[in-house]
Amino acid sequence: MAMKIRLARGGSKKRPFYRVVAADGRMPRDGRYVEKLGTYNPLLAKDDENRVQLNMERVNYWLGEGAQPTDRVARFLEAAGVVAKTERNNPEKAKPGKKALDRAEEKAQKITDAAEAAAAPAEEAAAE
16 A cells, blocks of 8 residues: 555635645545644745644654655655755746747847947947
8 A cells, every 4th residue: 555645635715724644645635544644724824833733753653654745745844854855856847938038038139239229329439
């Protein structure tokens, strides 16, 4: 049985609230789980201590049993110092989109045009 430590969504529409649970990986996101390990309330301020609450004793137990945390839960565990911080890199996400590239190219062209326009009167004055 592949165990996961993941988030199960609760709360009403547009008011999310999550339980951090240990669940079989084959179960649905909000379906059956083995044990509730904590809570996550994204509506609270990032520096609020009640935003993420975990029962670290049980989390460590499940990690010892081979449970794999999902990306979001792994970030919580990294912040708590339980799991070593992993290097993440998504170069595709970091690339600007087509419109941003077009705007940057347009801006660069305006700068070169302005530099040429400013240099032209200086060259005429030097020639005289």
